[in-house]
Amino acid sequence: MRPRFQQVMRTMLLGGLLGLMALVVPDSTPAPTEYTLVKFEKTAGVDVDPDVVWILAVGSDARPRENPLRSRGDALQMIGMNTKTGAATSIGIPRDSWVPIQGVGSNRVNAALYFGGPQLLGRTVGNLLGVEPDYVLVATFSGLANLVTSIGGITVDNPRAFADEHLHPKGFKAGKVRVNGMKAVEFGRIRKSLPGGDFDRSANQQLVLRGIRARVAERASEPGFIEGGVLNVLKHLHTKGVSAAQLFRIAQAVAQVDPAKVTTCVLPGAIGNIGGASVVIPNTAAARRYGNDARKDATLRC
């Protein structure tokens, strides 16, 4: 007889996603609402692991009645999810990174959205990292705030106390901080009072992402939670040709990420001055290393 079986075993995985998706959202579509999901048209010959889904998440600084797809990206996070292993990574791109933008010349990376919409932004970030996104997801401030509210708020593990006299004068204390709605947005927007400026802001945005992940994980087993989440997103999502079933699969992939396999890095760089404006000169060698490191399996060492 075999030894008595005592341990509890668990497995949770998803089949690949990319082959099942065919999203087509032209750049010329009308101004969206809170979220826009765009299928990125990859360039030929790019080595893509079908098990890893790459989504460039963009926080748009568009004000009400402005087109978020032709605004400036305030937050840029290249998120990779490995549907077979549950690993996930996020590479934060400082908003002020000075990079070449095809057809435009050199400019801040976030200007690519303004000049050429999600496709040009995806291409610009893709050229920097050597990893092109499969999708570009653009969310407005209110979109992110509503998302956080809809999941009941999040907890961020804040490494330092900071405040901003305009955005959040009361400030955020160090340690675990509960934030909800627009507070979560403010947590990821404040830059001036952070010692590392744009770099620390990008890291804070990753803390927000981790908080969202944790909250979704906490509630994923609630009856209908994923279904309700997708339904809610569909009400505010601007897409064309994206089926609810495809979004359902993406949502389940998100909910399957293993917290022990989440890695986040912010692209390093130096502060520079171009034309009198303070910019970040990104470390392009590090960018390529991050891309090479994470491309196949969505894991990363900073």
Place this chain on the structure above:
Amino acid sequence: MLRNRHSTGVPGVNRRVAHDVRTTPWAALLLTLVLALAGCSGGDADKSESGGPAGETASEPIATDAQLGAVKGRLTDTAAAEVLAQVTEVVDRWFDNAYAGDYPREKFDTAFADFTKDARGLAVQQAAILSNTEVGADLEAVEITQRVVRVDVLAPKGKVAGATVRFRLGVAMSGGVERTDRVTGRLMLTPVAGGWQVFGFDVLRGEEGS
């Protein structure tokens, strides 16, 4: 609340087993993981999770206690009943081909027939959890002591787009291995032509009471 009771559909299952049918409290399951996507209340789900029908004799195949859980979107009663029946059929096939059936046996090649190709590949790698592959050759019989299925449905604008199955299965094994396992978790499915396919899973298996 819609309810379906499905027989196992596998003749001979459970008929050679001497175990008593046991019902145990539903141990809270910590399912999980990650990131973004918007939320919901999820408050309309059935939370009774009352367990499988008690009092069945060991000689009778146990029926699946299948109920509709949370429905997000609009769905007519007829459509809801159809979804419940179709999804339960898929889950029942997995239960039967992966855990029930005649023993001893070594072949479990139909266990994941309703999984997508990728999900099937992953399931095969985790076959010790998702089937009786590891112990099948040593067993003399298996009795399914509990089959509980709750189906949450996504149906925006009345069109069914996906479903999450929350399930609980009791597997009493006898022969070279004598123990009763509890298999719990979730299956994720999307509709395909002619039915439904499993594209993801989150499954926990352990000995009952452990």
